[in-house]
Amino acid sequence: MPKLFRSLFAILLVAGSLRGAEALDQALRSVVRIQSTTMQPDLTAPWNVGRMARGTGSGFVIEGQRVMTNAHVVSNARFLGLQRPDSPRIFPATVAFVAHDCDLAILAVEDGSFFDGLQPLSFGGVPRLDSAVATIGYPIGGQRMSVTRGIVSRIEFQSYAHSGLDAHLTIQTDAAINPGNSGGPVVQDGKVVGVAFQGIPGAMAQNTGYMIPTPVIERFLADIKDGRYDGYPELAISTFNLLNKPARDRLGLPADNLGLLVTDVQPQGACDGLLQRDDVLLSIDGHPIMSDGQIELGGERLLMVEVVERKFIGDTVVFGVLRDGKQREVKVTLKGAWFYRYRAREYDTLPRYLVFAGLVFQPLNLDFMRTYQPKDPDLLDAYEFFIDDCVYVERPELLVLSSILADPINTQLNRFTMSVVESVNGQPIGTLAQLDAALSAPAERYVITFQGADWPLVLEADKVAAAHDRIAQQYGIAKDKNLGKALNEE
Amino acid sequence: MKTSLSLAVALLLLACHLPAAPGVGGSYEPSVLRVRVTRQSYDFIRPWQKESPEQVGGLGVVLGPDRILVPGWLLADATLVEVERIGDGSRCEATVECVDYTANLGLIRPKDADFAQALKPLKIRDMAKRGDRVTAVQFEGNGTPSISEGTIKGAEVAVPPGAHSSFLVYRVAIDLELGNTGITPFFRRGKLIGLMVGYDKSGSTATLIPSPVIQHFLTDLEDGSYDGFPLAGFTTVAIRDPQFRRYLGMENGEPGVYVTGVVPGNPAAKAGLQKADILVSVDHYTIDRHGQYEDPNYGPLSLSYLFSTRRQAGEKVICTVRRGEEVLELTMTLDYMARDDYPVPAAYVSDRPPRFLIAGGFVFQQLSDSLLQMWGDDWETKAPRRLTRIARHQWDLLQPGEHAVVLTRALPTPENIGYENLAFLAVETVNGKAVKSVRDVADAIQNAGPVQYHVVHFAESDAPDLVIPAGTMDLADRFVRERYGISQLMQLD
Numbered sequence: 001m002p003k004l005f006r007s008l009f010a011i012l013l014v015a016g017s018l019r020g021a022e023a024l025d026q027a028l029r030s031v032v033r034i035q036s037t038t039m040q041p042d043l044t045a046p047w048n049v050g051r052m053a054r055g056t057g058s059g060f061v062i063e064g065q066r067v068m069t070n071a072h073v074v075s076n077a078r079f080l081g082l083q084r085p086d087s088p089r090i091f092p093a094t095v096a097f098v099a100h101d102c103d104l105a106i107l108a109v110e111d112g113s114f115f116d117g118l119q120p121l122s123f124g125g126v127p128r129l130d131s132a133v134a135t136i137g138y139p140i141g142g143q144r145m146s147v148t149r150g151i152v153s154r155i156e157f158q159s160y161a162h163s164g165l166d167a168h169l170t171i172q173t174d175a176a177i178n179p180g181n182s183g184g185p186v187v188q189d190g191k192v193v194g195v196a197f198q199g200i201p202g203a204m205a206q207n208t209g210y211m212i213p214t215p216v217i218e219r220f221l222a223d224i225k226d227g228r229y230d231g232y233p234e235l236a237i238s239t240f241n242l243l244n245k246p247a248r249d250r251l252g253l254p255a256d257n258l259g260l261l262v263t264d265v266q267p268q269g270a271c272d273g274l275l276q277r278d279d280v281l282l283s284i285d286g287h288p289i290m291s292d293g294q295i296e297l298g299g300e301r302l303l304m305v306e307v308v309e310r311k312f313i314g315d316t317v318v319f320g321v322l323r324d325g326k327q328r329e330v331k332v333t334l335k336g337a338w339f340y341r342y343r344a345r346e347y348d349t350l351p352r353y354l355v356f357a358g359l360v361f362q363p364l365n366l367d368f369m370r371t372y373q374p375k376d377p378d379l380l381d382a383y384e385f386f387i388d389d390c391v392y393v394e395r396p397e398l399l400v401l402s403s404i405l406a407d408p409i410n411t412q413l414n415r416f417t418m419s420v421v422e423s424v425n426g427q428p429i430g431t432l433a434q435l436d437a438a439l440s441a442p443a444e445r446y447v448i449t450f451q452g453a454d455w456p457l458v459l460e461a462d463k464v465a466a467a468h469d470r471i472a473q474q475y476g477i478a479k480d481k482n483l484g485k486a487l488n489e490e
Numbered sequence: 491m492k493t494s495l496s497l498a499v500a501l502l503l504l505a506c507h508l509p510a511a512p513g514v515g516g517s518y519e520p521s522v523l524r525v526r527v528t529r530q531s532y533d534f535i536r537p538w539q540k541e542s543p544e545q546v547g548g549l550g551v552v553l554g555p556d557r558i559l560v561p562g563w564l565l566a567d568a569t570l571v572e573v574e575r576i577g578d579g580s581r582c583e584a585t586v587e588c589v590d591y592t593a594n595l596g597l598i599r600p601k602d603a604d605f606a607q608a609l610k611p612l613k614i615r616d617m618a619k620r621g622d623r624v625t626a627v628q629f630e631g632n633g634t635p636s637i638s639e640g641t642i643k644g645a646e647v648a649v650p651p652g653a654h655s656s657f658l659v660y661r662v663a664i665d666l667e668l669g670n671t672g673i674t675p676f677f678r679r680g681k682l683i684g685l686m687v688g689y690d691k692s693g694s695t696a697t698l699i700p701s702p703v704i705q706h707f708l709t710d711l712e713d714g715s716y717d718g719f720p721l722a723g724f725t726t727v728a729i730r731d732p733q734f735r736r737y738l739g740m741e742n743g744e745p746g747v748y749v750t751g752v753v754p755g756n757p758a759a760k761a762g763l764q765k766a767d768i769l770v771s772v773d774h775y776t777i778d779r780h781g782q783y784e785d786p787n788y789g790p791l792s793l794s795y796l797f798s799t800r801r802q803a804g805e806k807v808i809c810t811v812r813r814g815e816e817v818l819e820l821t822m823t824l825d826y827m828a829r830d831d832y833p834v835p836a837a838y839v840s841d842r843p844p845r846f847l848i849a850g851g852f853v854f855q856q857l858s859d860s861l862l863q864m865w866g867d868d869w870e871t872k873a874p875r876r877l878t879r880i881a882r883h884q885w886d887l888l889q890p891g892e893h894a895v896v897l898t899r900a901l902p903t904p905e906n907i908g909y910e911n912l913a914f915l916a917v918e919t920v921n922g923k924a925v926k927s928v929r930d931v932a933d934a935i936q937n938a939g940p941v942q943y944h945v946v947h948f949a950e951s952d953a954p955d956l957v958i959p960a961g962t963m964d965l966a967d968r969f970v971r972e973r974y975g976i977s978q979l980m981q982l983d
Contacts, residue, residue, distance in 0.1 A: 238952035243908030264952040412731035454750030458737040
């Protein structure tokens, strides 16, 4: 079972009423078991195909002959097999849509007979706190379907572990949670009110399982209607509370607990040029923003960004803004923020790299940090301050010399490992493609400078050429590069 | 460091076997004293208070009636220093005459003249050579001396245990009778040759702060003011890679090391040394590709010795440098920079209270290694990156004498509600005035004139400006005193 499946859990709870029991009966028939065979890329040898792993998860049939599940159940899958609860037959399936930022996926099954007699499940709203829910799925501990029950414990913005970066609305329940439940439906009164997806592993907390609620699910389904998943828009601003009375007085704000302070606006983000530091956000789409950044939405107190969360790239939001003592409206056309994505895990893509003279260069991102766990302070800073220092404006990605495949031409260069490339022959490097171009350009020698290194790395072109085949053969490198696309080009 | 110190003391007091040859070493008794120190360190995370007192101990070597040599670490943050005769246990309070934490050397003086007169001063031997026989003097808990014999294996430039810079050290092959009992004086023919500061039992090797370093320390003091070991203020790297050598246009056997960095304002920078220069010779000693020269006494030694132990601050050193096709002769006037004057003072600046100011319930502190070390031994990865980054780039960000000031926490008061989670932000300005010391913060508030609010602006772009109502400063101070029991609200010097 892949590591991922062990750390992400699912939940399952049962409604108590007779009517609920009947409806649950019907729902049970539409919950399917998913077997996946995956190839997990190995960043330490990015030219290899990766490690094979197998896992199981849950899914459920929705309208349009589709199966919904978690993105993490099908990530990096090379083969997917679906099983109905009433038959041992395994139906091959493919991923039609996957949203790694909200951990949802839609599967298609080529053999339409898979859906014969299965009722597509429909979606309900956000269940009330303390109301009963049932979670259905195929967790570890047996082959057959499992049902558990519990109540809705909390409705809150939470991190989604699958990407490691994103946070969305989440519902917490107190049901027992186990690996394999992932992707299964959470049902109330016969309707799906959530997709079980993660828990808190270990002994830190008990009876806490999490589901993806319907606002997130419906947003995903609407996003893919045009045949493509675009993802979430981002405001790309930093804000700070306005609880402090002197700070409010100085801004001329009344003591009405409204208003959120803008402290920073990211270049190239949706609000770039529209909002500025020290703006006070008073409302979003007519919802008053409280001084802790919350708004009231559908009877719940939620973060202001929840309004943006339910929108799409290209939509607009209107802020009521106080600037220099005057109120104004600011209309923001929403877009994604590619520059945050280096902090998200990547799936379904092959690792990007370049091998040159035995030097392995790779982009600096979350997967890199998880794989190598570097301790070099300059590298930690480069990762940490990529956004704060707006490094991305000039350099969409940072390239790190991650390792050296030892060869007589590079044995003196170990000091440069885990350093970020600054320039090659005076050419600043901001993408893997630029690095490749600079190292492919004819030159007598390649002088590579690194951030934090006080002297350059020098490689002579004729020596590099002579070493190329030797190194490729010695280390079994079939392909010496996979340039792919930088995040800003996607 | 504390654990190992107390361990050393415990061993010193508990060691009790292996009697020494009778008579031998007895003559050392009036020349080697026990030193007992009560110390109390400053609490850098709660700068208004000190930590619990603790006791440490070791040996001191009598160099004169008013001069007892001890390792510097022993005297850090001392509140009471006592010396004790090993023979009869008589004790006397001592005062600290001079301490150099960088070199890990200190001098103390007994307060009682009669006690001092009864001591027998030892002479210092200039130097020792490879192969010289030396004697280590240790004492059992009951005062019985224990003598071990060993041989000097060699000299090199390294950071000795307890020190904070590279110095000449001697390595001695020796099996210590009592094992590592902490500070141990080493003698050659009755004269002091070094203080042991480290002992590798498995390799039977002792590391000494040797007499040339001790002599340097004492000579420096002769004019009545202590400067410290000079620093040139540049770094180098060996040029071994053939491709890098050819890039620099260096012939195969050509000597020299590559200058990787020059600290602004230091002697090397003042003399005109630049990054990427190739340092070829120092004081007419040729520097080889590994950064070593051939010392007439010790053989190959790191070039840093030519700027440090061999020299006193104020002396001149001539360097030959190749810069491109040019060959330049640069004269460096050596100098010493107090570690406290570094933009981010080094952790081993002891005996000084942390600089801080509590205003409006906000705690402002000078950024120092001591503060960063509150995150533990691996503070370089554990401490907030915004702060470690300032420490690592201090010479690019600040001038000598300028310091970084950090908001370390907010003590909640009725007036600063909303800011309680702000911490570890670098202060850029207060009331529009640039902040380069904690005193600057105090002055900017003090001299603001009739303003309604004091405004603190941070270097971090996503941090809000702090707004502190000017009329409530006294109220907040009183609140901090009464509710948090903090009586001292500032320490500016």
